[in-house]
Amino acid sequence: MKYVLTVLISLAAIGVALGSFAQAAPEEPDGAAIFKTKCSMCHGQDGKGFAAIKTPDFTDPKWQASVTDQQIFDTIKGGSKKNTMMVAFGSQLKDDEIHALVKQIRSFNSAKK
Numbered sequence: 001m002k003y004v005l006t007v008l009i010s011l012a013a014i015g016v017a018l019g020s021f022a023q024a025a026p027e028e029p030d031g032a033a034i035f036k037t038k039c040s041m042c043h044g045q046d047g048k049g050f051a052a053i054k055t056p057d058f059t060d061p062k063w064q065a066s067v068t069d070q071q072i073f074d075t076i077k078g079g080s081k082k083n084t085m086m087v088a089f090g091s092q093l094k095d096d097e098i099h100a101l102v103k104q105i106r107s108f109n110s111a112k113k
Contacts, residue, residue: 029097031104038089039101047108053085061111072102 036045043049047058056063075081076098079088089098 029094029100031097031100031102031107034093034097034101035104038093042085047105055084058105058108059110061109064106064109064111069102069106072105073098076101 035043035047042053043055043058049055049057058064075086076093077088077090077095079090080086093101
C-alpha cells in the first residue's frame with residue numbers, strides 16, 4: 001500500500017511539473033496578424049510598399065539583403081529613418097512582438113519563394 005501511495009504521489013508531482021512547464025512556454029506572437037493591424041496600411045498587405053509614400057518593397061531581395069534583422073527591429077521600435085513617415089512602435093509593441101514582425105518582414109523575401 002505504501003508503494004502504491006508513493007507511486008501516486010510521484011505521478012501527481014510529475015503532472016504538476018508538466019502542467020507548470022506547459023504554462024511557462026508562452027506562445028510566440030503572430031507576426032502576420034501584427035503586420036496586418038500595425039503595418040499593412042503603409043507597407044501593403046503583401047509587403048510591397050507604396051511608391052507614393054516611399055515605403056520599401058519587402059519582397060525585393062536587394063532590400064532584404066541591404067538591412068539586418070537588428071536594423072529592422074530598431075526601426076520598428078524607434079521609428080523614423082530620416083525623411084520617412086515611419087513612427088515608433090516601441091511603446092505599443094513588446095520586444096517579442098517586434099521580433100515576430102522582423103520574421104514576418106523576412107518572410108516577404110521573394111528570393112526565398
